[in-house]
Amino acid sequence: MQNDNAKLKNDFLENVIATNSIFAAFGRANIYSPIANKKDKEKLKHFIKARLKKYLDEYDGGNISEKEHISNIQKLADETSTYFRDILLDGRLRIGTAQKLLNLYLKYIWVLGWMKKPPPHCPFDSRVIGKLGKNVSIKCKKFTETDDENCYYEWVNAVRNIAGEKIAEWELRFFNETNRV
Structure with missing residues (x-):
């Protein structure tokens, strides 16, 4: 019974984490075509x-390389676009939205202690990109409109230049400092 309860709790948390990641990534992004219905x-x-x-x-295991991580973001965008082209705006889930989905999901998992090492990167959203200021070009300012892998690299490099620590740890500190109650 105890193991069943633990599994139920973990399944619940996994679902909440995925749901919250989707909600956060889609919240300000206009991702759906006008014909998309609720189903x-x-x-x-x-x-x-x-x-x-x-x-x-x-x-x-914590052994994923940065290159593999960026490939996973691209894969998430491409696979989703392939299967849901008809309901996505312009037939595409953008890189900016895909990175927010995966990076935020991994952040939640890491913060809960379910992942040994911090994720390779952080969720790049308007607050993080805004903090990067002039280190980010005009065309890369809005994650919700970005479908360019080069913008993603620009964000990563800009954080590296100011962080002085692992990217995920820097973002967690930045988030906590700007969201104090």
């Missing part, structure tokens, strides 16, 4: 939850 949107969210959980296995 289609739910299928898309279910698909993304399954993909996020699948990627987690790769990160659990």
Whole structure:
């Protein structure tokens, strides 16, 4: 019974983490085409939850390279676009939204202690990109509109230049400092 309860609790938390990651990534992004209906949107969210959980296995050991991480972001954007082209705005889930999904999901998992090492990067959103200021070009300022892998590299390099620590740890500190109650 105890093991069943622990599994139920973990399953619940995994679902909440994936749901919150989707909500945060989609919140300000205009991702749906005008023809997308509620049923289609739910299928898309279910698909993304399954993909996020699948990627987690790769990160659990903490041995994923930056190149592999960026490849996973690209894969998430491409796979989602392939299966849900008809309901996505311009037929595409953008890199900016895909990175927010995966990076935020990994951040939650890491903060809960379910992942041994910090994720390679942090969720790049308007607050983080805003903090980077002039280190980010005008075309890369809005993560919700970015579908350029070069912008992602620009964000990563800009954080590295100011962080002085691992990117995920820097962002966690920045988040906590700007969200004090």
